[in-house]
Amino acid sequence: MASQVISPEAVHHHDVHGHDAHGHHHESFLSKYVFSMDHKMIAKQFLITGIIMGVIGMILSILFRIQLAWPDKEFPLLEVILGKWGEGGRLNPAFYLSLVTIHGTIMVFFVLTAGLSGTFSNLLIPYQVGARDMASPFMNMLSYWFFFSASVVMICSFFVETGPAGPGWTIYPPLSALPKAMPGSGTGMTMWLISMAMFIASSLLGGINYISTILNMRTKGMSMTRMPLTIWGFLLTAILGLLSFPVLFAAVILLIFDRSFGTSFYLSDIYIGGEALPNSGGSPILFQHLFWFLGHPEVYIIIMPALGITSEVISTNSRKPIFGYRAMIGSFLGISFLSFIVWGHHMFVTGMNPFLGSVFMFTTLIIAVPSAVKTFNYLATLWRGNIQFTPAMMFAIGLVSFFITGGVTGLWLGNPSIDINLHDTYFVVAHFHIVMGCSAIFGMLAGVYHWYPKMFGRMMDNKLGYLHFYLTFISAYLVFFPMHFMGLDGVPRRYYTFTEFEMFTKWIALNKFITLAAILGAVAQVLFLYNFFVNIFKGKRAPQNPWHSNTLEWTTPVEHFHGNWPGEIPAVYRWPYDYSKPGAEEDFIPQTVPLSETVSSNTPHDFGFHGDESQFVHEYYQPKNVSAAVEQNAPQAN
Amino acid sequence: MSILKKISLFASAAIATLYTNVAMAQTATAEAGADAAKAAARTEMWLTVAFYILMFVAAGFILGVVGRALKVYELTASATKKKGLNWNSINASIILVIGFLGLYGAFWELNAHGGWLLPDPASKHGVQTDNLLHVTFYITFTVFVLTHCVLFTYLFLYRGRKNKRAYYYPHNDNLEKIWTMVPAVVLSILVFFGWKTWTSIMYPGDLKDAIKVEAVAEQFKWTVRYAGKDNLLGPRNYRLIGGDNVLGVKFDDKTSHDDFFPQEIVLPVNKTVQFQFGAKDVIHSAYMPHFRVQMNCVPGMNTYFTFTPTITTNEMRSKVNDAKFDYLLYCNKICGASHFNMKFVIKVVSDKEYRAWLKDQTPFWVKKNEKPAPAEAPAAPTAVPADSTKADSTKAADKTLAINIK
């Protein structure tokens, strides 16, 4: 059965009716679109839910940016929209914190974890390793529906009396444990915890699937070192999630116990609301250790799929092999390992033993080495390329830029003596929005533009894509770059207003500027939404392989089949990066082309031979005039 | 697919809805009659909303027209076999321009805002911290600028062209080794100096002579306590909090008898001070950025930070050319609705002024025992915490709640 999803034919072109697989067995609307177990459909469900959550998160951010820009002004519209939370046209301070909290939670978990990994792991893992579906399609479906329920609960928390959770996305107790401490620690917080528990279940179900599919279901010839870097990114991301999310789950459960059943895991010696609480012996710092044991790997859970996607997109569109494929895998492995032993850098000033601070400083700064290798390898991939500026490529380039800009400020914060003064200021806000927010979102958008034809069988509009890129790139820098300076002046994050401090009045104008830039950025996303949703129905029909790419997914028919390939799953004969290989007819050789068909471009390397090339003999190898070729291709530099 | 048609359709629909909205708002006010000013404000609000939506629609419209024009141009170009627009070149050029403008912007902002940052560190260790920060800045800013120059230049130089092939260059182990080793070495240097600085700040050595000050945070204020003549802070127990014993100090312990609670922190210049931090309800963070000091205040445990102020408030005032300048302690960990409004003034003065100020401070325990008739005095110390708890705690509760509801 052709489960071409939002079936273009059915809607429009009655003349095209070419699917052989029609009518094997019938799927109901429910099993096809709702409780689908097809990885492609689930990917689209994740993506569209992620986009909707992203739009909600963005609107929340505009609301609190307005407060920061015009703290003294009344906006009657706010009261119309928000009711009691915008009484008199002014944002309520407690609600401000709720907005910040839900914005952070949605963006970090719902958009950049589920929306990114959920979409592209689901879409690309079976496609790119050559499998008919995930190892367990049923668990895959559950994974989406847990995610969906988590989203619904999170959004519903806006409609409870005390408002949504408010203690920040990091929900440090005791603030989050004591409903007396703020309205946002009431019912809204309970809903946050329930939502996150479901979210974690979703992540684990997905992750187990991704790992087992990659390890067990690769097609013939797809060795680990022939996998595209996207798959490496997804694999390590899933492993990271599997090892770290359960720790957050434990933290959340203990917090639920402290909140509802009178335990004292995180509580001790508290006097609040005029009474001394009976809890004793707990430690609020324990929560932070548990949280950041997930939290730091989490930021790499967010960035690694984006880096994988970028590797793929940059290589394809530079028409060059990714530079240093093995080093890219190595740096992924290095980042993954190190990301588990750096969490303490979020806790330098909690009163943690200073010796631990030294250890975490060491591991934190070392993690910058594999990150730097990645950056340099991207630049080397661009060098002497034949760069095709597709929207996907432009967003991938944006990722590289943001990854550099945000990465270098990590070196400031990773140094505890410097972090003493920068912790919890706008400098941190700038750092993580640039390196995580912008860079991962750009990676995600690169993925959307690149694989849209695969997902929907139609093309997005390139020119709208360009404009979307420019506006987003510029406004993101305008928003986040100046925040470094505020942070260096000691301006704290999570402040409702800065009017109480004489020393901050000088930043008022800048705050306005940032808000305007943020609004520009938000409006620019309308271009994307239009481009995305309209072209699902109206876009130009996609060709089989629009970007002349080597990977397996482009060998599947444009129409979606449950099972991906109508016949046998193709075998793989080479790595995925044979772009612009000398001697080849075209500037790309898909992974499915056997070496016997490319005699003129084969090199001894392709046969696993690394010695003296003149010694190499093989029936599919045509000796080339090595010295001439080397001279001709020698880098101009050196 | 006609973007144009879609947009104009959307535009007319939007305008129509708006008109009815505005109209409805007006009729509603006419009927109600009361509170005309408020109604007028409402109308004005909706008009503003309408204005922005119109702007948005107009922008969409213009965009649609431009898109149309581009499409027509490309169609005719391909029909007449002329070269159409070369988007690779266009995009490469735009990125080059934006990129270098952006780098210029970064330098511009360094100039413009670089001068607005915190003044010179007012503490001994702060000088070291800032040195490290400057070194890190120079290293990372250089990396930032160079890598971006390379990025934008490559994008332009190697933009896609027809009939061109990229250079097949899958790896170069030596290059990769170099750019693994160089960052590793640079980072090791940063780690080394970072570690030196960090340990020297965190292990300040002998603290016998350091002035002991405690700052305890609660929603949403600070209570500060000096250790007094014996330079020992009396112990606290949160169950004793209540009445005027706001910190739950154990007044049956002699070391607490000379502790006093000033309204601002006064510190002598060039004398080491050891701060002890605590919190009553949730986590707060004591942030004194001018001294490059920050430490979380955590309920259930004490945290410490030791430093030596080196610039008096008066000197700093003339340095930053602001007669109203004050050093501040403020909260830097989200702690509730009024987190944004938790500050406390710190004064750094000469040794002489400090001594004079000390003379004016009366320990809490002494005050407590002076106020009531002398006859009652002996009973007071132990009675105070226990008895007054009930009476005043409700008042305290009201206060906290009131702030919360705001």
Ligand code: HEM
């Ligand atoms: C070069 C490597 C990096 C280093 C050395 C680094 C270092 C740090 C440090 C020390 C902090 C804590 C700052 C503070 O709270 O005072 C921090 C915060 C943060 N970093 Fe990074 N970072 C790096 C890369 C990344 C990446 C790649 C991401 C995400 C993709 C990321 C996301 C975050 C987030 C989300 C926070 C803030 C969490 C919060 O407090 O809300 N960082 N980083």
Ligand SMILES: [Cu+2]
């Ligand atoms: Cu981290």
Ligand SMILES: [Cu+2]
């Ligand atoms: Cu606070």
